[in-house]
Amino acid sequence: MRIRWMLGVGLAGAFAQVAQATQYLTLEQAQHAAFPTADEFRDAGAVDAAVAAKLGAPAGWAPRVFEARAGAKLLGWFIADQALGKSEMIGYALALDPHGAVTWLEILDYRESHGGEIRLAPWRKQFLGKTAADPVQLNRDIKNISGATLSCRHITEGVQRLLAYWAAALAARPE
Amino acid sequence: MSAQMIRRARPLLGTVVEIRLHGVAPRAADRALDAAFDEIASVQECMSFHAAASDVARLNAAPAGVWLDVDPRTAEVLALMRAVASRSAGAFDVCVAPRAVDAGLLPAPSARAPDAAADWRDIELGAGARVRLARPLWLDLGGIAKGYGVDRAIAALLAHGVPRACVNAGGDLRAYGAAETVYLRAADGSVAGALELADAAVATSSSGATPTHWRGTRGHAVAPGRSASVVAPQCALADALTKVALALTPTAAQDVLAAFGAQAALHDAAHGWQALARAA
Secondary structure: OEEEEEEOOOOOOEEEEOOOEEEOOOHHHHHHHHOOOOOEEEEOOOOOHHHHHHOOOOOOOOOEEEEEEEOOEEEEEEEEEEEEOOOEEEEEEEEEOOOOOEEEEEEEEEEEOOOOEEEEEOOOOEOOOHHHHOOOOOOOOOOEEEOOOOOOHHHHHHHHHHHHHHHHHHOOOOO | OOOOOEEEEEEEOOEEEEEEEEOOOHHHHHHHHHHHHHHHHHHHHHHOOOOOOOHHHHHHHOOOOOEEEOOHHHHHHHHHHHHHHHHOOOOOOHHHHHHHHHOOOOOOOOOOOOOOOOOHHHEEEEOOOEEEEOOOOOOOHHHOHHHHHHHHHHHHHHHOOOOEEEEEEOOEEEEEOOOEEEEEEOOOOOEEEEEEEEOEEEEEEEOOOOOOOEOOOOOOEOOOOOEEEEEEOOHHHHHHHHHHHHHOOHHHHHHHHHHOOOEEEEEEOOOEEEEEOOOO
């Protein structure tokens, strides 16, 4: 275990944004991860507005629905949607088998609309541990943040809505 | 940054869990990622406060004096819980759940009411992953299981030969193989500090405007606006010790932290940072 604390005490100084924008998977990567044997992802078009209204979906709700196919065979559905976190949009996707059971669920991307600010200098460095003599290298590519837990409640609600949409609008659709 | 970096995220443990791997070929990475995420999902199934079939839900409905078989991972977390609760004289106590229910933070888990006198000492561990309650009680492992899930994921990645990885469950984070910079968020959401760690875990807890943390089952509520970031060898330990660092005086907290090889940084708006670290 090696640790070095960098606890800024001075309030004046340079600022750096730690707003996050991370893409884990593109839509295409996610489709192939969810359905490795599919040879076609057929865009099912815009969601049925009447069904969306009946489900109490928020204005502008526009999940992207695809039929995953291998030749003539329907493997299931791939649906990508967005959920609002605290101050960020979370893109996620799920895969459903032909019976509407969730077989795959992952985050596609994550965008924080306004990041926290970090004061990089002046630091009153409180170095502890063996590496205390090393120069401080703040990693600008990877933003690990500890604290203020991001809730996935809105993703859970979004998944429930997509399952309800599947039952109401997609389940009965002929192959 | 390694060209072979792969990161993926899934909604688990009530938050977004991100796993980042370095130096692994894509197919091997997929296998390692699936194993690590599956391990976290299992921890969630065993220790969820909300899922009716979880070990925690079964214990929360169980009568006193009856042995229940639980998953070995649940038993491991309960053993660690007892160690931290004992060393902190109950400042960390998973039996604060009724206070969280009263505060509206958690739903009542069962119709069977908890004994008002119950605390962590009433959760007895038997041989072979068996648990018995000395009094009827409500427990919530939310303050330790998230970190434990991170530890299990790290173990899965190591077992798959991944040379460098970082698992971050909504701020409960553990990394190995290279130094990681981790920014620390204070209670007001601002990023006020950072740390560099390698082969270690960090967790942060903060107290909100309305009480979210208490010193044990009968102690005071933690004052609003405080945050504690704890670094420890294991993430479950870091997770649990954040509650100790918030609830105890800095001097008392430091004794507990040192006993587990951990360090902490406390933050509030009035005082800024205070390090609780004793050179090993």
